[in-house]
Amino acid sequence: MIFRDRVDAGERLAERLRHHAHAADTVVLGIPRGGIVVGAVIARELGLPLGICPVRKLGAPGNPELAIGAVDDESGVVVDHNLSRRLGLSEEELQAEADGTRAELRLWVGKFGQGVARLEPDRQVILTDDGIATGLTAQAAVEAARRRGARRVTLAVPVAPKDTADWLSRLVDEWVCLATPEPFYAVGNFFEHWPQVGDDEVRSLLTPGNG
Numbered sequence: 001m002i003f004r005d006r007v008d009a010g011e012r013l014a015e016r017l018r019h020h021a022h023a024a025d026t027v028v029l030g031i032p033r034g035g036i037v038v039g040a041v042i043a044r045e046l047g048l049p050l051g052i053c054p055v056r057k058l059g060a061p062g063n064p065e066l067a068i069g070a071v072d073d074e075s076g077v078v079v080d081h082n083l084s085r086r087l088g089l090s091e092e093e094l095q096a097e098a099d100g101t102r103a104e105l106r107l108w109v110g111k112f113g114q115g116v117a118r119l120e121p122d123r124q125v126i127l128t129d130d131g132i133a134t135g136l137t138a139q140a141a142v143e144a145a146r147r148r149g150a151r152r153v154t155l156a157v158p159v160a161p162k163d164t165a166d167w168l169s170r171l172v173d174e175w176v177c178l179a180t181p182e183p184f185y186a187v188g189n190f191f192e193h194w195p196q197v198g199d200d201e202v203r204s205l206l207t208p209g210n211g
Contacts, residue, residue: 002190002191002192003158003159003190003191003192004191004192004193005191005192005193005194005195006034006037006038006041006130006191006197007037007041009038009041009130009131009158009159009178009191010037010038010039010040010041010042010045010128011041011045012158012178013038013041013042013128013156013157013158013176013178014041014042014045014046016156016176016178017042017046017126017154017156017176018046020046020048020124020126020154021045021046021047021048022046022047022048023046023048023124025122025123025124025151026048026123026124026125026126027048027049027050027051027118027123027124027125027126028042028043028046028048028049028050028051028126028128029050029051029052029053029117029118029119029125029126029127029128029141029145030050030051030052030053030128030129030205031053031055031127031128031129031137031138031141032052032053032054032055032056032108032202033197033198033202034129034130034131034197035053035127035128035129035130036050036052036197036202036205036206037130037197037201037205038128038129038130038157038158039126039128040205042126042128042156048126049118050205050206051115051116051117051118051119051206052109052112052116052117052118052202052206053117053119053127053141053144053145054072054073054105054106054109054117054119054144055070055071055072055073055076055105055137055140055141055144056070056071056101056102056104056105056108056137057069057070057101057136057137058070058071058077058078058079058097058098058101058136059097059101060083060084060087060089060097061089061093061096061097067080067133067134067136067137068080068083068084068087068089068094068097068136069084069094069098069136069140070136070137070139070140070141071098071101071102071105071140072102072105072140072141072143072144073102073105073106073109073117074144074147076140076143076144076147077094077098077140078136078137078139078140078143079094080134080136108199111199111203112202112203112206116206119144119145119148119150120148120149121148121149121150122149122150122151123149123150123151124150124151124152124153124154125145125150125152125153125154126154126156127141127142127145127153127154127155127156127172128155128156128157129141129157130157130158130187130191131157131158131159131160131187131188131190131191132157132159132160132161132164132165132168132177132187133160133161133164133184133186133187134164135160135164135167135168138155138157138168139168139171141155142155142168142171142172152173152174153171153172153173153174154172154173154174154175154176155168155169155171155172155174155175155176156175156176156177157176157177157178158177158178158179158190159177159178159179159180159181159187159190160177160179160180160184161180161182161184162180162182162184165177165180
């Protein structure tokens with residue numbers, strides 16, 4: 001399955017999530033940054049508020065593009081320990097990388113004003129991203145929602161590898177994934193248009209009425 005773009009993916013996911021339309025105490029939280037585009041469409045279609053799930057990929061020291069885990073903006077850390085051991089990383093190096101990434105994440109989320117995270121107790125949370133590869137950032141998002149008292153967690157994505165989908169689905173109350181193609185190389189391969197998402201676009205999507 002190939003999606004036209006993130007908006008197309010969001011529209012297709014919204015169809016699968018119609019039972020959440022206008023549900024009380026339910027919020028859509030996009031995983032930065034592409035997930036905010038997808039989430040904005042879902043929120044608009046279902047008449048739900050939109051926010052940011054404050055999580056970020058944890059890159060390997062000296063190789064930030066290589067994901068070794070993810071952090072949230074509080075204390076949550078998810079690490080692929082098998083990979084970190086293969087890279088010879090110490091606990092001190094992992095902690096330093098996590099602390100630095102968390103500080104950057106807090107500054108970034110702060111650009112959009114107070115309350116954009118919307119991770120509050122006793123809510124139903126629909127987490128969404130534009131696709132999943134390793135699943136580490138999605139896991140961090142689920143754990144962040146649980147730790148802050150989410151009553152129910154849905155994870156909705158357009159595409160993910162089958163093995164990743166299998167274990168992530170067990171972490172949530174509801175799992176919605178439109179495609180689990182094999183072989184799986186990169187999320188962007190399943191989209192016709194895959195532009196970068198900038199801060200101005202995120203800000204616009206978070207402004208009521210612009211989603």
